[in-house]
Amino acid sequence: MTEIYFDNSATTPLCAQAAEKMTRVMAETYGNPSSLHKMGLLAEKTVDGARDAVLRALCPPKTGLRPKREQLIFTASGTEANNLAMIGIMTAKARNKGKKIIVGETEHPSVIETAKHLEALGYTAVYIPSPNGVWDMDAYRKALDKDTVLVCAMLVNNETGAMNDIAAIAKAAKAVSPEILVHCDAVQGFLKTMQSPLPHADSVSISAHKIGGPKGVGALFVSEKILKTKALTPVIFGGGQENGFRSGTENVIGIAGFGAAAEFGASRLSSSLTLFSELRAYFTEKITEMGDAVRINEPLSAKKAAHIISLTVPGYRSETLLHSLSAYGVYVSSGSACASNTGHSSYVLRSFGLSDTETDSTLRISLGPQNTKEDIDVFISALKESIAKLAKMKR
Secondary structure, eight states: OOOEEOBTTTOOOOOHHHHHHHHHHHHHOOSOTTOOSHHHHHHHHHHHHHHHHHHHHHSOGGGOOOOOGGGEEEESOHHHHHHHHHHHHHTOGGGTTOOEEEEETTSOHHHHHHHHHHHHTTOEEEEEOOGGGOOOHHHHHHHOOTTEEEEEOOSBOTTTOBBOOHHHHHHHHHHHOTTOEEEEEOTTTTTTOSOOOTTTOSEEEEEGGGTTSOTTOEEEEEOHHHHHTTOOOOSSOSSOTGGGTSOSOOOHHHHHHHHHHHHHHHHTHHHHHHHHHHHHHHHHHHHHTTGGGOEEOOOOSSOBOTTEEEEEOTTSOHHHHHHHHHHTTEEOBSSOGGGTTSOSOOHHHHHHTOOHHHHTTEEEEEOOTTOOHHHHHHHHHHHHHHHHHHHHHHO
16 A cells, blocks of 8 residues: 655654764764764764754855854754743843743644743743734734743744744834844744744744654754843753753764755755645645535735645544545644644634634645655545545444
8 A cells, every 4th residue: 555644744754864874873973972082072073064054954145144053052852942942041040131921822832831831930921813824913012012031933833834924023022122032933944945034033943853854853043142142041951062051962863864854955945845836736726626525724824834734624523534544545634743642622723713623624734855746646535535434424
């Protein structure tokens, strides 16, 4: 049976370039990057090389940035990077002048739950709605004040593909106070769109396994301003690795894979985006042919990421459809993989404008560079057959 993987927003297959690099490093580079002998220096060189590769991919010439190595902090995941940015900024002594954090209500759980944690510590969190995937800028401007320390806005929503205007969000914040910092979760947007959150955002989180790299490696990019004003404190303490911001021996093998995946992803970005655009157009055409049986939840944002498609199938539970499609060798998601075990309907889709019943009937299709139009044909055929079988069971 042919297997079709349409869950690339949950994780991506390991690309050949990352696999080859990791295999070589695994065999040859076993030293601790903090050790001063030859093997330690070789490991440090490997980490630095990967750091440079990720920085080049994250800060292309159009951003106007020439980042320094200390501006990229390797973590164990995008989730950890978000935690470090939010807790690290809000609790930094040099910036402890306010108590408010503003967060989009459709952010990833790693941002929403961290905001709730900060609320429990006595900070104030304001959540901005996103009807049809668009930040309510009026509500946002009303929330901004001198007490605001941090604004969190993701680049690409992981369930709907809606894109935030990070430049406009940052501009509004800086107009109230240049001291307000803007954090962008770019995990779903990094190397998936030409839009960059830089130089507008003060910190940016990314993850290796969303771009063909290994699981267990992420990174937080911080601006020179954050470094100079000491506006970030660590949340993991120990030996002071990663410029003192993230203690613990670096995952040299995983980091090497991250660097290789970033370098390869950056080299084919234009062709990947062209492919995603063509596949989305073909997918939309085929879904439209199914009439009222299926609906695409198109974001009304000025821009949207082509690789994420939210699909509602009225009258059929997404979990049931997911398992039926899986039997055909077609793998999709019912939403964010990080929130799929909560048992609750998607807060992202509710903010988008869907009812609880509709959210429970929604699938997420997320494309990867390995996907083809033939894959979409297989999906459409499997979906039609699944609906027909489930309809018979209802009778």
